[in-house]
Amino acid sequence: MSRWDVFQDKVIVITGAASGFGRILANKLSAEGAKLVLGDINAEPLARVAAELALPDNAVTATCDVAVELEVKALVEQACSAFGRVDIIVNNAGLGTSPRLLIDTTEEDMDINYAVNAKGVFFGIKHGIRQMLAQSPPGGIVLNVASMAGIGGAPTIGAYAAAKHAVVGLTKTAAYEYAAKGVRVNAICPFFSPTPLVTDAELGQKMDSLARGTPMKRLGDPEEMVEVMLMLMSPANSYMNGQAVAVDGGMSAI
Numbered sequence: 001m002s003r004w005d006v007f008q009d010k011v012i013v014i015t016g017a018a019s020g021f022g023r024i025l026a027n028k029l030s031a032e033g034a035k036l037v038l039g040d041i042n043a044e045p046l047a048r049v050a051a052e053l054a055l056p057d058n059a060v061t062a063t064c065d066v067a068v069e070l071e072v073k074a075l076v077e078q079a080c081s082a083f084g085r086v087d088i089i090v091n092n093a094g095l096g097t098s099p100r101l102l103i104d105t106t107e108e109d110m111d112i113n114y115a116v117n118a119k120g121v122f123f124g125i126k127h128g129i130r131q132m133l134a135q136s137p138p139g140g141i142v143l144n145v146a147s148m149a150g151i152g153g154a155p156t157i158g159a160y161a162a163a164k165h166a167v168v169g170l171t172k173t174a175a176y177e178y179a180a181k182g183v184r185v186n187a188i189c190p191f192f193s194p195t196p197l198v199t200d201a202e203l204g205q206k207m208d209s210l211a212r213g214t215p216m217k218r219l220g221d222p223e224e225m226v227e228v229m230l231m232l233m234s235p236a237n238s239y240m241n242g243q244a245v246a247v248d249g250g251m252s253a254i
């Protein structure tokens with residue numbers, strides 16, 4: 001028996017499942033017998049993730065750009081046609097843009113951050129919860145992937161920080177609006193963790209100095225972030241609602 005066997009047979013939609021946290025999460029949930037609906041804008045790496053799952057026959061994949069509302073709606077519909085309901089949606093897809101001070105940040109930086117990191121989460125909340133309210137029995141769990149940049153300032157990534165603050169605002173609003181209908185909504189706020197999002201970016205060169213500046217003198221492993229994602233989205237975590245949970249090795253403690 002595993003402590004995550006609460007996910008067995010749960011129908012779980014994950015956006016941005018082709019890499020990083022989403023990929024690790026999909027693998028862990030598949031090993032627990034979850035029924036997965038995996039979306040990502042990148043079809044080829046998504047197909048590779050599908051092939052590495054413990055239970056590939058219990059998963060469907062779809063190319064899905066979360067910035068396009070109809071594609072997120074279609075992903076939720078795919079969960080219903082394949083498995084009949086949505087128990088959990090993880091709005092995880094996200095991207096970063098080149099680091100710039102605010103006075104150098106472009107309208108394009110703002111637009112892409114808002115389109116993917118904020119609106120993408122909004123679309124997942126909207127269509128995920130619509131389905132959760134319509135199904136029988138109604139209810140479900142939403143986990144949004146925000147960031148420490150969603151609860152504090154983030155020098156040189158201001159556009160990302162603005163969009164991640166929006167994710168926290170959406171999380172708290174959705175939690176309040178649907179609490180009485182059996183839907184819980186929380187957000188995880190990770191500090192930097194070496195996934196391709198950061199290691200492939202300019203920030204990747206600063207990992208060592210970032211780590212030295214933390215209380216634990218190291219960055220969190222992606223596996224450690226996914227462990228908290230599992231806690232937050234667990235059906236056993238039944239009274240936590242509307243929270244933006246920092247996973248930062250103590251960075252925000254002072």
Ligand SMILES: NC(=O)c1ccc[n+]([C@@H]2O[C@H](COP(=O)([O-])OP(=O)(O)OC[C@H]3O[C@@H](n4cnc5c(N)ncnc54)[C@H](O)[C@@H]3O)[C@@H](O)[C@H]2O)c1
Nearest residue numbers: 016018019020021041065066093094147192193195196197
């Ligand atoms: N790694 C970190 O340090 C860190 C810290 C805080 C928050 N986050 C957040 O965690 C989430 C996952 O990021 P990760 O670190 O695993 O990065 P990652 O780059 O490894 O994975 C992100 C995935 O999202 C997908 N994606 C990007 N744009 C998309 C779109 N428009 N539609 C659908 N899919 C899209 C990518 O193809 C990729 O597969 C993101 O929301 C990110 O902002 C990451």
